Amino acid sequence: MSRAELPRGWQWKTIGEVCRVIPGFAFKSKDWADSGIPVIKIKNIKSDCTIDVSNTDCVPPEVVSEKMGKFRLRKGDILIAMTGATAGKVGWLSSDREFLLNQRVAKLDPVDIEKRFFWGVISGRRYQDLFFHLADGAAQPNMSGKQIENVEIPVPPHQAQLHLASIVSTYDDLIENNTRRIEILEEMARRLYEEWFVHFRFPGHEEVSFKESELGEIPEKWEVRQLEEVVALNPRTKVPKEGEKWFVPMGALSESSMVVGSLEKKSGNSGAKFQNGDTLVARITPCLENGKTGFVDFLPEEQPTACGSTEFIVLRSISLCPEMVYLLARSDRFRDVAIKSMSGATGRQRVRVESLVELPVVQPDHATLEAFQRFVVPCFKQVRTLALKNANLRAQRDLLLPKLVSGEIDVSDITMPEDKEVEAA
CATH class of the missing domain: 3.90.220.20 (DNA methylase specificity domains)
Structure with missing residues (x-):
């Protein structure tokens, strides 16, 4: 997209002009612990623009000083991976837990631009590829905060930013809602597995005789x-x-x-x-x-x-x-x-x-296995349906946003998507 293609009233600005780029803190190897304050690392930023907080390393509270306030994260923060195979991947922090930011990940803190509009621009495929190609070094891709600051983005007037931000939010909220439903369904299936086949508390277990085994007491017919x-x-x-x-x-x-x-x-x-x-x-x-x-x-x-x-x-x-x-x-x-x-x-x-x-x-015996499937197969199918919905939402978002950002499509012509309208096929 050349400068001549920007709509009237829009400007090219560098990321450094509209937000602060804050690289994370370099914790020492002796700082890491099994429990404490979780730290977001490169591994937590995923290719689908999410941040996985289910597997975080921790530092004890006593190693965190008051001077480290800028490395504390809050819900809605935008992060970018700076090193490795995921260099250039961005993520939106949706958890409201307390986190700290590790080195080689930077926080992009908007100061003169609507956050959701900014997120919509940099989370698109074009900028994901641009960030990755900024990384220098074939063996270990790596980019600096200064390189990120120098990247230019198209910035419309404030009112247009608000309209575009509302569209981005609608898509992201639908995706996040589906993702939460997937997490709940998977957790249900895992807990059912543990109850039935680890703790052996399946329906009717009170009426069943048990026998000793190398896994402890199991039902007589298993x-x-x-x-x-x-x-x-x-x-x-x-x-x-x-x-x-x-x-x-x-x-x-x-x-x-x-x-x-x-x-x-x-x-x-x-x-x-x-x-x-x-x-x-x-x-x-x-x-x-x-x-x-x-x-x-x-x-x-x-x-x-x-x-x-x-x-x-x-x-x-x-x-x-x-x-x-x-x-x-x-x-x-x-x-x-x-x-x-x-x-x-x-x-x-x-x-x-x-x-x-x-x-x-x-x-398990055949009857118990069939009963288990009757419970979990619908969970697995629903997860698949929701995953397809999310894939389609992301595809729609990625197709629409570049046209909106370039001015090719007028914001006022856009109808907001609804969850029931997103087909999973």
């Missing part, structure tokens, strides 16, 4: 089997070499949700291979420790198999059910065994799949 007997690990899956097909990169897996996003189209058939109903688990550090796990439910009938990162472990149900396998992969017991089995050079350690094959797993 069995304890090795993982490889109930779940296929990296099963053989045929993916044709010809033509383009869906490919799942490591970045597409979430650390806290079953939803798989940011799919790519690639030719060939290299990497992990999978089909709908499979679970994908990251096997490399730090992705495994951070919880990267996904549920495959997005492949169309015309392409029933696909490929992904070579650093995935593929899990497929043999005698359980797909949903139970995913929830098992999210369980503390599975993750603890996987993490402890990791070997290799520091920073590139991987799970030894053979260390998982003998993991004891409970095999």
Whole structure:
């Protein structure tokens, strides 16, 4: 977009003219603790412009001085990753908890521009790409606060900023609401799994006889089997070499949700291979420790198999059910065994799949398994529906905002989206 294309009354301004760029604090290695004040790091800024606060490192309150006030974060803060593969990714902090900001992440604090308008501009695909290409150094992309400050954005008169901000807010609020619903549905499924298959408090358990096992007391008709007997690990899956097909990169897996996003189209058939109903688990550090796990439910009938990162472990149900396998992969017991089995050079350690094959797993009776599916399958389907709605909302937003910002579309011509109008297909 050239300067000549700006509508009348609009101006080009640098980010440094309209907001403060505040890089985070360089905490020392001795400062980190298991509990305390959570700190937002690069790893917490996600490719979907969100900030994942479910997996944060902490510093004890006593290491935080009054002089560190500018590094405290509040709900609605805008952050940008400055280093690494996620350099240029931005995130909107939606949590109202107390956080601190770590080095190599900067806060963009608007002072002479409407925050939601500014967010709408920099969170668009064009500026995400621009920020990433600012990063210098092939081995480790990195950009400075000064480079961010020098980036120019188009700024309309204040009233137009308010109109555009209201449109951005409408889209973002719908996306955030759907995201919260996804979190609730997934939490329901995980708690149900724990109640039924960890604590064995399933409906009617009071009437059932129990027996001793290596997992403690389990129902009389249930069995304890090795993982490889109930779940296929990296099963053989045929993916044709010809033509383009869906490919799942490591970045597409979430650390806290079953939803798989940011799919790519690639030719060939290299990497992990999978089909709908499979679970994908990251096997490399730090992705495994951070919880990267996904549920495959997005492949169309015309392409029933696909490929992904070579650093995935593929899990497929043999005698359980797909949903139970995913929830098992999210369980503390599975993750603890996987993490402890990791070997290799520091920073590139991987799970030894053979260390998982003998993991004891409970095999419920058929009736209980069917009852469990009746509860969790609707949860999984609803998560998928909401994820599709969010994908469409983001696509609409990304198509609309550049045209609004350039003046190609008049703000007054825009009808606000409603949740019920966003189709999930």
